[in-house]
Amino acid sequence: LSPGPIARRPGALASMESRCVLVESLGHCGACHTPRNALGAERTAAALHLAGGDVDSWHAPALTALSRAPIAWTEAELFTYLRTGFSQFHGTAAGPMAQVVQQLAAVPDADIRAMATYLASFAPAPSADPAAQAAALKQAAEASLRPLDTLGGKLYDGACASCHSESGPKLFGVRPALALNTNVRAATPDNLIRVILDGIPDPAAADLGDMPAFRDSFSDEQVAALVNYMRGKFAPNAPAWSGVEHDVARLRAHQTTH
Ligand code: HEC
Ligand code: HEC
Helix, strand or coil, rough: CCCEEEEECCCCCCCHHHHHHHHHHHHHHHHHHCCCCCCCEEEECCHCCCEEEEEEEEECCCCCCCCCCCCCCHHHHHHHHHHCCCCCEEECCCCCHHHHHHHCCCCCCHHHHHHHHHHCCCCCCCCHHHHHHHHHHCCCCCCCCCCCHHHHHHHHHHHHHHHCCCCCCCCCCCCCCHEEEEEEHHCCCCHHHHHHHHHEEECCCHHHHHHHCCCCCCCCHHHHHHHHHHHHHHHHCCCCCHHHHHHHHHHHCCCCCC
16 A cells, blocks of 8 residues: 655655555545546556545545645644644645544544654645744735625625634634635635535534535525635635636535535
8 A cells, every 4th residue: 555656855754654554544545635547546656646636526635745725734734633623724624524534533643643744744845934924824815805896705795704704703613714725726616615505514523613504595606706706815826717607506416415
């Protein structure tokens, strides 16, 4: 089950070959995070290992240099995310990943730490000051939200800002900063649409809080306007998504168990 010879950052632990067994067998991380070929088998080329895959109409993001996380994942944040379902610099584990975190609750800290060490060796170079980078990303996004005179802006302000804005009172659970969320920067809007339509009914841990579903309150056109607005505000350097309304209709028709 060795992942093969993949370029790692210099200085990565030498004992990692044994660590990868944990990630590859215990967690089956690659089952979702490695792309599959047309026959459904995990693609084995080293360059594709953990390069992102699709599962049950969710996208499992790349965990390698291809990661679109605005702040590079580090060992410390990977450990916290896998242990608690939440990272201050990234957000929560939702959908199928919430269930993975629930299952990992049975795994000792030392093994989670080993997974985090192994995975961090594939991540892009870490930020010099992730806290400052997070603050700057949040501030820039917050400052860009107004004017709210578009359909997307109005929907965001009316339906989302109460729980997600940086100002305002903290209601319950965590307050995931959308400017730090990998899904807003992804190649496709699928995970973002999925979360808006179906909410997050089954969080990785109860204290993270759940999120309501908007399937019955918003039309496809409204979800698309909201998603396009969020892409522009929370991922200002990424190209706009096209055909979002079509994606909303497709994902609305395919309801999942997550
Ligand atoms: C059943 C499919 C599945 C399995 C198995 C799985 N993941 Fe995930 N993973 C996902 C999905 C889907 C997401 C996106 C979750 C979200 O958007 O909240 C995700 C997100 C993540 C993220 C956050 C990435 C980012 O940039 O936001 C990390 C880190 C991660 N997974 C690590 C792991 C590790 C380590 C394992 C093995 C222990 C694992 N995953 C197993 C489906 C899976
Ligand atoms: C009642 C509070 C509440 C409202 C309203 C709300 N959210 Fe959330 N949202 C949450 C919480 C809590 C989480 C984290 C849940 C978890 O994973 O346990 C979350 C998570 C998210 C995530 C991260 C999902 C992931 O996979 O990383 C996105 C994106 C998101 N919300 C978008 C929205 C949008 C868009 C709206 C408006 C249509 C909205 N939220 C309205 C509470 C809320």
